Amino acid sequence: MLDLKLVRAQSDLVRDSLIRRGEKTDILDALLEADARRRAILVEVEELKRRRNEASAQIARMKKSGEDATDIIAEMKSVGDAIRDLDDELSVVDGRIREALLAIPNIPHPSVPLGRDESDNIEVRRWKEPTQFAFEPKPHWDIGTELGIFDFERAAKITGARFVIYRGAGSNLARALINFMLDLHTRQHGYTEVFPPYLVNRDSMVGTGQLPKFAEDMFKCEGLEYYLIPTAEVPVTNMYRGEIIEAALLPIKHCAYTACFRAEAGASGRDTRGLIRQHQFDKVELVKFVHPDTSYDELESLVNNAERVLQVLDLPYRVTMMCTGDVGFSAAKKYDIEVWMPSYGRYVEISSCSNFESYQARRADIKFRPAGGGKAELVHTLNGSGLAVGRTIAALLENCQRPDGSVVIPEALRSYMGGLEVIERP
RNA sequence: GGAGAGAUGGCUGAGUGGUCAAAAGCGCUCGCCUCGAAAGCGAGUGGGCGGGUGACUGCCCCGUGAGUUCGAAUCUCACUCUCUCCGCCA
Numbered sequence: 001m002l003d004l005k006l007v008r009a010q011s012d013l014v015r016d017s018l019i020r021r022g023e024k025t026d027i028l029d030a031l032l033e034a035d036a037r038r039r040a041i042l043v044e045v046e047e048l049k050r051r052r053n054e055a056s057a058q059i060a061r062m063k064k065s066g067e068d069a070t071d072i073i074a075e076m077k078s079v080g081d082a083i084r085d086l087d088d089e090l091s092v093v094d095g096r097i098r099e100a101l102l103a104i105p106n107i108p109h110p111s112v113p114l115g116r117d118e119s120d121n122i123e124v125r126r127w128k129e130p131t132q133f134a135f136e137p138k139p140h141w142d143i144g145t146e147l148g149i150f151d152f153e154r155a156a157k158i159t160g161a162r163f164v165i166y167r168g169a170g171s172n173l174a175r176a177l178i179n180f181m182l183d184l185h186t187r188q189h190g191y192t193e194v195f196p197p198y199l200v201n202r203d204s205m206v207g208t209g210q211l212p213k214f215a216e217d218m219f220k221c222e223g224l225e226y227y228l229i230p231t232a233e234v235p236v237t238n239m240y241r242g243e244i245i246e247a248a249l250l251p252i253k254h255c256a257y258t259a260c261f262r263a264e265a266g267a268s269g270r271d272t273r274g275l276i277r278q279h280q281f282d283k284v285e286l287v288k289f290v291h292p293d294t295s296y297d298e299l300e301s302l303v304n305n306a307e308r309v310l311q312v313l314d315l316p317y318r319v320t321m322m323c324t325g326d327v328g329f330s331a332a333k334k335y336d337i338e339v340w341m342p343s344y345g346r347y348v349e350i351s352s353c354s355n356f357e358s359y360q361a362r363r364a365d366i367k368f369r370p371a372g373g374g375k376a377e378l379v380h381t382l383n384g385s386g387l388a389v390g391r392t393i394a395a396l397l398e399n400c401q402r403p404d405g406s407v408v409i410p411e412a413l414r415s416y417m418g419g420l421e422v423i424e425r426p
Numbered sequence: 427g428g429a430g431a432g433a434u435g436g437c438u439g440a441g442u443g444g445u446c447a448a449a450a451g452c453g454c455u456c457g458c459c460u461c462g463a464a465a466g467c468g469a470g471u472g473g474g475c476g477g478g479u480g481a482c483u484g485c486c487c488c489g490u491g492a493g494u495u496c497g498a499a500u501c502u503c504a505c506u507c508u509c510u511c512c513g514c515c516a
């Protein structure tokens with residue numbers, strides 16, 4: 001969330017941010033009104049509390065010396081009632097303020113281009129050109145099903161639509177990719193691996209910004225305030241919730257493999273075939289906690305780290321910068337990495353890398369102690385996929401397919417697959 | 427799942443209705459001492475919100491949330507987490 005002081009002092013900036021994002025601004029007006037009321041109550045109630053504290057000390061003294069304090073106690077009774085009434089109103093107003101703050105998205109960085117939706121995103125760079133085929137390339141769902149490495153039908157039977165069973169070499173491929181990605185990031189990019197819970201509590205979901213606004217996209221446990229994680233970003237970022245980190249420890253860089261669960265509400269009918277949009281998928285996530293001065297450099301290196309996966313796998317991709325209308329709710333700036341997907345005839349998002357600045361850190365209360373001591377300040381948090389495993393498998397099958405339906409395994413993965421070079425039809 | 431114990435500042439740990447943001451110790455910072463260091467001695471050491479140019483100052487915070495009271499770290503209730511024992515279990 002944004003700093004209430006900033007919202008108060010520079011409400012025009014926040015209003016402009018909402019407009020550039022294509023959002024309504026009535027929430028801001030409600031916030032400013034509640035804030036004004038809160039400050040008025042505060043002045044009044046603090047004065048009453050000061051009087052009560054003074055009287056309390058006086059009563060204590062009188063009782064100690066055996067004097068009669070009946071009068072002053074009676075007087076304080078009404079003061080107590082007045083305090084209670086004001087405190088009650090204050091908590092209502094505080095609730096409104098918090099609700100509004102949680103619903104206001106981050107302010108886009110000045111470098112983020114103005115735009116309405118994804119069509120206004122900007123291509124930043126491209127690596128290799130789209131794969132050319134001397135034959136008609138097949139979509140990955142056909143390739144994988146014919147190779148016997150995907151089983152969508154049985155997955156639908158045991159669970160439902162938008163689930164898959166990987167089988168044989170397919171299952172090995174998923175495992176190989178996860179290990180390959182984790183090894184790359186831990187051994188070459190300096191990330192420390194963590195393996196967190198897949199279920200998190202409500203505070204964690206609020207901390208990273210999934211709740212309260214995006215509740216319908218999440219799976220929630222029946223009868224429990226636990227949620228299935230939509231991304232490892234949630235548990236990993238919340239590892240440090242409510243903590244103050246020594247400045248010398250920054251930047252903290254974690255990578256994590258987890259399964260991810262998304263209800264995909266509002267996406268019915270989109271990408272219904274194949275691995276692109278599943279309710280459960282696997283992902284290796286990169287998460288950083290950094291000093292505010294360095295967060296934009298750290299964003300660039302985070303994107304590079306994620307790109308490296310595709311480079312080593314030799315898959316064509318491009319990097320795009322999200323415009324104001326498409327940048328994530330909690331993000332100040334976001335790059336997508338899009339892999340070439342022959343069945344779509346276009347690039348498809350395979351990674352999303354964001355700098356949240358202090359937006360998540362304020363929600364989750366993650367601070368650092370500056371070198372040499374002093375007041376704790378909010379860290380900046382960043383994260384990005386490095387990468388989504390299902391979409392990587394899809395891209396790999398489609399880009400590495402051969403006319404006979406077999407698929408060549410990229411060299412970097414072969415040691416993870418017992419030396420297998422080609423997945424062939426049974 | 428059952429039984430019990432506990433949650434206080436960076437840490438250990440006192441505090442069971444009233445000048446308690448809270449003893450003491452450790453740690454840390456500064457000073458004295460020293461060639462330097464250790465030891466010793468002295469002083470200082472939590473956070474949030476607000477007011478004041480400033481010295482300074484008001485409110486809140488003792489796991490979380492309600493309640494009792496003129497007044498709650500202290501009493502009541504609910505919840506969360508931790509630890510010990512038993513049971514169960516991958």
